[in-house]
Amino acid sequence: MKKLKFILPVLALFSAIITSCGNDDDTTDPNFIPARDRAEELIASTAEVEGYLETHFYNYEEFASPPADFDFRIKFDTIAGDNSNKIPLMSQVDFKMVKDRVDSDVEYKLYFLKVIEGEGDRPSFPDIARITYEGTYVSDEDDSIKNKLFDSSVSPLRFDMTQIVNGLQDALIEFKAATSFSTNPDGTVAYEGYGVGAVFMQSGLGYYVNPPPTTTGGVPIPVYSQLIFSFQLLETEVGDQDNDGIPSVMEDINENGLEEDDNTDGDTLPNYADADDDGDGRPTEDEIIINEDGSITFPDTDGDGTPDHLDADS
Ligand SMILES: [Ca+2]
Ligand SMILES: [Ca+2]
Ligand SMILES: [Ca+2]
Ligand SMILES: [Ca+2]
Structure with missing residues (x-):
């Protein structure tokens, strides 16, 4: 023991x-x-x-x-x-x-x-x-x-x-x-x-x-x-450093086990530290849906295969 x-x-x-x-x-x-x-x-x-x-x-x-x-x-x-x-x-x-x-x-x-x-x-x-x-x-x-x-x-x-x-x-x-x-x-x-x-x-x-x-x-x-x-x-x-509702492990877009090299909008903040991942002015937390069971739905409004929170024109 x-x-x-x-x-x-x-x-x-x-x-x-x-x-x-x-x-x-x-x-x-x-x-x-x-x-x-x-x-x-x-x-x-x-x-x-x-x-x-x-x-x-x-x-x-x-x-x-x-x-x-x-x-x-x-x-x-x-x-x-x-x-x-x-x-x-x-x-x-x-x-x-x-x-x-x-x-x-x-x-x-x-x-x-x-x-x-x-x-x-x-x-x-x-x-x-x-x-x-x-x-x-x-x-x-x-x-x-x-x-x-x-x-x-x-x-x-x-x-x-x-x-x-x-x-x-x-x-x-x-x-x-x-x-x-x-x-x-x-x-x-x-x-x-x-x-x-x-x-x-x-x-x-x-x-x-x-x-x-x-x-x-x-x-x-x-x-x-x-x-x-x-x-x-x-x-x-579970870490969610930018408090945008997406656990940081899910913001490792290229899935290489490093948090610092994923930056969808190319600004100074990697996604795990960026509360507006696509830089479209709409906060990430407003572009995702957190379900009652804690799971997350990622809408793709324009159907282009890129979820809204990573899509600057949607
Ligand atoms: Ca996050
Ligand atoms: Ca990464
Ligand atoms: Ca983020
Ligand atoms: Ca968007």
Whole structure:
């Protein structure tokens, strides 16, 4: 029985796992250094991630026979000394191929560790997730800063998955949330059946040249750092970021699992963030019909095969 108590959840306002919208191309700055080629960096960063996986292990023995006070959190350590016979992460991870969000020709082998898949609902990529997490970075350039903690929360925080680092978004959809939770008389929340995992991402799926500013007590993250997140996936809700009545997962028009590259009217807002998807001045919510059972009907008034909310002349 996997059960854990948490203090009352709070809303995440400031957290390093939120991606910044930095500008890689400020060529007016005299000190401007062009960002490294993403395809070349892919090779170096993958080697660094794989080097970590070969030389580190996690507390799999604790998960196999949990001590009475076990907190079901993943801990990593180096395979050395007393631990030299431990099974390396490389033998225990899964991987999948995921696309770079900037250069669609670049594809990453994203490694993730599925310790406990979870038994509740599986989030879609643009959903809302409540998680606990620990984020560290790996940097080969300075051994003294290898595997540094930069952000964590043992209290559950609620995140819009479209706003967090891409590699974490890609990993969370491989897990399931808790089956149930209950509030104890002392105000703590107990979850059951939640997912526990980790992801080991190349910098291109993390911050690349735009690490978040240092938060109080945190350490600055070097550019091009590989990131590791371990997490517990506790709750998930369907995301409708633009509140137009269409769940964001249904606004992935090209069905490629990315929310940011679908933009019917070609304005500055992708469809999942655009309350008037075709730019015809009629809000999307007025061009669809939400039925009593929650299903959505998409009228096609002019019968041209394009539903009204994506049709600028209808
Ligand atoms: Ca929407
Ligand atoms: Ca898409
Ligand atoms: Ca929309
Ligand atoms: Ca229309």
